[in-house]
Amino acid sequence: MNAPASPVLSLEARYYTDPDIFKTEQDGVLARTWQFAGHVSQLENVGDYFAFSVAGQNLFCVRDKDGEIRTFYNVCQHRAHELVEGAGNAKLLVCPYHAWTYDLTGALRSGPNVKSVPGFDRTNICLTPVRSEEFCGFIFVNLDSDAACMDEWFPGVRRELSDFVPQIKSLKPIQWVEVSENCNWKVSIENYSECYHCQLNHPTFATGVVKPETYDIRPQGYCLRHTTECQNLDAMSYPVDLDANDFAGSYSSWFLWPLFSFQVYPGNVLNTYHWRLVDVDRVVVWRGWYTVNGEPSETIRDLARQDRETTVEEDIHLVESVHRGLKNRGYKPGPLVIDPRGGVASEHSILALQQWMREGVEL
Numbered sequence: 001m002n003a004p005a006s007p008v009l010s011l012e013a014r015y016y017t018d019p020d021i022f023k024t025e026q027d028g029v030l031a032r033t034w035q036f037a038g039h040v041s042q043l044e045n046v047g048d049y050f051a052f053s054v055a056g057q058n059l060f061c062v063r064d065k066d067g068e069i070r071t072f073y074n075v076c077q078h079r080a081h082e083l084v085e086g087a088g089n090a091k092l093l094v095c096p097y098h099a100w101t102y103d104l105t106g107a108l109r110s111g112p113n114v115k116s117v118p119g120f121d122r123t124n125i126c127l128t129p130v131r132s133e134e135f136c137g138f139i140f141v142n143l144d145s146d147a148a149c150m151d152e153w154f155p156g157v158r159r160e161l162s163d164f165v166p167q168i169k170s171l172k173p174i175q176w177v178e179v180s181e182n183c184n185w186k187v188s189i190e191n192y193s194e195c196y197h198c199q200l201n202h203p204t205f206a207t208g209v210v211k212p213e214t215y216d217i218r219p220q221g222y223c224l225r226h227t228t229e230c231q232n233l234d235a236m237s238y239p240v241d242l243d244a245n246d247f248a249g250s251y252s253s254w255f256l257w258p259l260f261s262f263q264v265y266p267g268n269v270l271n272t273y274h275w276r277l278v279d280v281d282r283v284v285v286w287r288g289w290y291t292v293n294g295e296p297s298e299t300i301r302d303l304a305r306q307d308r309e310t311t312v313e314e315d316i317h318l319v320e321s322v323h324r325g326l327k328n329r330g331y332k333p334g335p336l337v338i339d340p341r342g343g344v345a346s347e348h349s350i351l352a353l354q355q356w357m358r359e360g361v362e363l
């Protein structure tokens, strides 16, 4: 690993506390990276749609007649009423304001009395599309129409995830756990992306499943990949059939810059993180839990509860204290602990993240 020749200081506090930087990020990093929109199980049938927002923009995804998932800005091309609300199913998209009607490819089909307009050509009018990709059953969008595809941003991740979670295509969400944190989103992301704090702050982590001395987090394109060896699989709080497949006894995680992470626990148990920005001082972390076909599972529910009560709870106090500290006039950015050998007690993942954070406000 390449390590800097002299200490590198952590990011200046204003990146986390200045409302202008937060605003700039909406047009910067958030508008040109791949953002989680939803899960394919929300669009099972032709005409299923759901609305959501990215970088302050209201968008929606819909499944068209050919089965393709399309994403559009959620705005009518007549006089800007929002086209859909929440989630639902429709054969045609009818604007609630003056009933202009679009098909599921976004093309304008008709509108009351539009034929009376000399020269009116409906074929020139269609909803504004947004790039979207399906990634192992998860839908991501990118407001930058020139963005490279997800496999270039996150090399190898699609294949690794399918290896670690062989059943991933048949998973459906069964539970969302919403965790509100009074801190800037980047404080929470950084905390997720280093394990220098784990030994001291996560007793279940350090003494439970993983072997802390083997834990490492390395950049893989714009993914931060967490790897570790596991121990004590007999001591797991749920049964794991180690013979089920090659990765049944493995733990790993793939953080996709800037706001999403896939995490896999032993037993091929997938769970996800989605950081949702509220304002400069607040972020909500959505933890997603999944089972095959969305079958109810006591095991997964217990796991979600245990996770919420241990690691998540422990981290909330850390990130909120850091956010208060970043507003403290007595703080001067300190040096990151970059061990050239990497490993659990090194902050090389923070070095990469803070570089992306700086780039994220360059317009």
Ligand code: FES
Pocket: 076, 077, 078, 079, 080, 081, 095, 096, 097, 098, 099, 100
């Ligand atoms: S704004 Fe949509 S039909 Fe007029």
Ligand SMILES: [Fe+2]
Pocket: 191, 192, 197, 198, 201, 202, 311, 315
């Ligand atoms: Fe933590």
